[in-house]
Amino acid sequence: MGMTIAEKILARHSGRDRVKPGDYVWCDVDGTGLIGPPSGLEALGVEKVYDTEKVWMVDDHFAPAPTPARAQTTREMRRLAEKYELNHWFEYGRHGILHQLFPENGYCVPGDLIVSIDSHSTSYGCFNAMGVPIMEELTYVVVTGRLWMRVPESIRFNIVGKLPDWCVGKDIILKIAGDFGTDCAIYKSIEFGGPVVSQLSVGSRFSMSNMGVELGAKCAMFECDDTTLEWLKGRIWREPNPASPDRDAVYEAVYEVDVTGMAPQVACPHDPGNVKPADVVEAMKVRVDQAFLGSCTNGRTEDYAMAAKVLKGKKLAPWVRCIVTPASQAIWLECARNGIWETLAEAGCMITASTCGPCAGAHQGLLGDGEVCIGTNNRNFQGRMGSPESEVYLASPATVAASALTGYVTDPRPYL
Numbered sequence: 001m002g003m004t005i006a007e008k009i010l011a012r013h014s015g016r017d018r019v020k021p022g023d024y025v026w027c028d029v030d031g032t033g034l035i036g037p038p039s040g041l042e043a044l045g046v047e048k049v050y051d052t053e054k055v056w057m058v059d060d061h062f063a064p065a066p067t068p069a070r071a072q073t074t075r076e077m078r079r080l081a082e083k084y085e086l087n088h089w090f091e092y093g094r095h096g097i098l099h100q101l102f103p104e105n106g107y108c109v110p111g112d113l114i115v116s117i118d119s120h121s122t123s124y125g126c127f128n129a130m131g132v133p134i135m136e137e138l139t140y141v142v143v144t145g146r147l148w149m150r151v152p153e154s155i156r157f158n159i160v161g162k163l164p165d166w167c168v169g170k171d172i173i174l175k176i177a178g179d180f181g182t183d184c185a186i187y188k189s190i191e192f193g194g195p196v197v198s199q200l201s202v203g204s205r206f207s208m209s210n211m212g213v214e215l216g217a218k219c220a221m222f223e224c225d226d227t228t229l230e231w232l233k234g235r236i237w238r239e240p241n242p243a244s245p246d247r248d249a250v251y252e253a254v255y256e257v258d259v260t261g262m263a264p265q266v267a268c269p270h271d272p273g274n275v276k277p278a279d280v281v282e283a284m285k286v287r288v289d290q291a292f293l294g295s296c297t298n299g300r301t302e303d304y305a306m307a308a309k310v311l312k313g314k315k316l317a318p319w320v321r322c323i324v325t326p327a328s329q330a331i332w333l334e335c336a337r338n339g340i341w342e343t344l345a346e347a348g349c350m351i352t353a354s355t356c357g358p359c360a361g362a363h364q365g366l367l368g369d370g371e372v373c374i375g376t377n378n379r380n381f382q383g384r385m386g387s388p389e390s391e392v393y394l395a396s397p398a399t400v401a402a403s404a405l406t407g408y409v410t411d412p413r414p415y416l
Contacts, residue, residue: 029115290371
């Protein structure tokens with residue numbers, strides 16, 4: 001009996017020839033990331049982390065600091081980075097959102113096992129790395145470089161059909177969430193495959209792996225191919241060790257997702273699985289107060305190029321504010337150099353520093369009572385972006401840009 005991608009990675013990292021779903025294994029990890037001060041280490045008398053090259057720390061959720069208390073947290077992170085000699089400490093202004101920053105700097109290598117703070121650590125699966133979110137286990141991992149876990153069952157989504165010209169990974173993952181539910185992959189490994197995958201950019205794959213956790217997944221992975229390796233070229237400093245499923249790998253379920261003729265997708269409040277075609281939502285005349293183009297899900301240059309295509313030479317609806325938040329400083333610079341920021345700014349958008357603030361409802365774009373936001377972020381839970389009386393819709397960059405233009409949730413196809 002063959003193994004899936006997750007099973008192969010966990011077997012390698014636990015020193016076994018093979019594992020199966022339900023096995024409990026101790027694994028050596030290839031990296032872990034922090035987004036807050038590891039202050040518990042001092043209380044435990046810890047003098048050093050397991051590997052100063054493999055423990056990375058990023059200040060992103062409340063960056064720049066919106067309150068004096070958060071400024072103190074940043075100060076503490078800087079102090080501990082120096083104390084524990086962390087070679088990869090990224091303060092705001094020269095960094096990004098951790099899930100984008102890490103692969104940009106060679107953190108993700110195909111075949112890796114990365115266990116990292118923050119639920120959207122599933123993002124690394126787009127690089128054929130097993131990205132597993134952790135919380136309470138963080139201190140143990142930082143000290144030992146190991147983690148105990150149960151081998152998950154695997155499910156597979158085969159993406160088939162004819163990919164529409166406008167279609168990006170965000171539309172596909174929302175389609176999956178709508179059709180199969182946000183509980184379809186609880187504590188499971190997702191594999192994305194099928195003939196359409198070869199046509200998807202790394203950015204589109206990133207969006208899909210990133211939102212794997214919105215389906216309940218332990219990890220959400222693609223196979224490694226030429227697109228993966230080309231993106232990673234010049235970034236990684238270790239040899240990749242890609243993992244592909246065996247032909248006789250056993251899955252709990254295999255699903256087919258046909259994108260032929262699919263409409264752009266929109267997740268309606270208050271659930272990423274409450275998904276409807278964009279033209280259906282457009283007919284509902286949902287008035288928009290705020291548009292958000294950003295987050296670790298869709299804050300890359302290709303996302304802003306798509307939005308700029310919709311907005312070039314036009315102005316936002318007068319009652320709409322549009323916040324643009326790139327996923328990293330490198331993306332900010334690239335968009336500045338190629339004129340994308342100029343196009344968006346002329347349309348009326350506000351371009352911010354790279355931060356998780358608006359997406360996480362922390363700062364730089366909170367919603368008031370009764371306000372409606374359409375964004376490229378990953379969650380639209382009640383109160384996620386501010387007031388519990390507000391509403392958040394999720395969509396692709398094109399759909400968000402078209403909605404900012406008209407002032408209502410809008411099908412972007414006429415604008416592309």
